[in-house]
Amino acid sequence: MPTGVAIRDPRQQLFDAAERILLRDGANALTSRAVTAEAGVAKGVLHRHFADFDAFLAELVRERIRRLEGLGTALNESAGTGTVTGNLTGALVDLFDPVATSVVGLVIARDELRARLRAAGSAGIPLMGEAAAVLAAYLTAERDLGRIAPDADVSVLAPTLLGAAHLLHADREAGAPDRETVRRTVTAVVAGAVSA
Incomplete structure (x- = not known):
């Protein structure tokens, strides 16, 4: 230029x-x-x-994390409507768009990037940790409404859902799974907890 x-x-x-x-x-x-x-x-x-390339990458990931706020708001507003399985399926399909899936791979592959993001407040695998918090908040809302068993451990259900969905989406060669595959996975994960 x-x-x-x-x-x-x-x-x-x-x-x-x-x-x-x-x-x-x-x-x-x-x-x-x-x-x-x-x-x-x-x-x-x-x-x-940007100070350096890792600072650029950290801001790229933080931008994706900020996008989770909108997803979290929409998911929490869906509490008490539709089905828990349907709401979670939609959220996981939206969460794991091809760019987000690639960003997770980037975070996993770059130690310095993870260190910077953790220093800025992310926990675990940055982006995935924030996504797990979004799912846990929704599951808590549904538990409070009685649509999930009162003894359901949302702190385990949320990352389990997230990990299962990530595995479905992580194969770049196979492409994104269809919605029905995600729904079946969600159904299996929450089967013991969902009452509605």
Whole structure:
């Protein structure tokens, strides 16, 4: 890109480029050079907005974590409506869009990225820990409404659902599972706890 040409929202342009690389080539292909080339900007643009490449990646993941807030709000608003299994299935399908699944792989693959995210308050596997909290909040709301057994351990159910759904989505070659496969998995995980 020529010097002096204004770039509209360079941070978002870089994030979008990183997501395209993750989807197309996977986490191992994600380098600062690949991101700036994909974005069509000089390498210095990334370093003007982020201290280093890991700072860029940490912000990319934090952006995905922020998106969970909307999912969590919608899921909590669904408590008491529809079926618990249906609500969880929809949330897990939405949660594990192809970019989010690739971001989880990125977090798992990069030790420095995980360390930065944990220093910023994430626990366990960043993004997955926050997603488990979203599911636990919903399951707690459903338990309070009597649609889940009063003795159901939501602190175990939530990560179990999340781990099972992640395994369904993690195979880049096979592609995303169909909704029915996710529903069957959710049904199996919550079978002993759901009363509605």
